[in-house]
């Protein structure tokens with residue numbers, strides 16, 4: 001599973017990091033979220049983050 005975030009669309013709300021900090025990380029000053037761990041197998045929180053993202057910019061490729 002490969003996670004992709006559309007950086008342009010991310011509004012930096014921090015929800016994905018709050019729900020799944022092993023995978024998503026807000027670093028730097030640009031208020032965008034980055035993927036820490038791109039190859040994750042059974043991270044249920046990834047799906048929760050996808051569901052909770054208010055602008056739906058988190059995608060996964062299987």
Ligand code: SF4
Pocket residue numbers: 005009010011012013014015016017032033049052053054055056057058
């Ligand atoms: S939940 Fe969506 S909008 Fe919020 S920080 Fe994560 S990717 Fe960005």
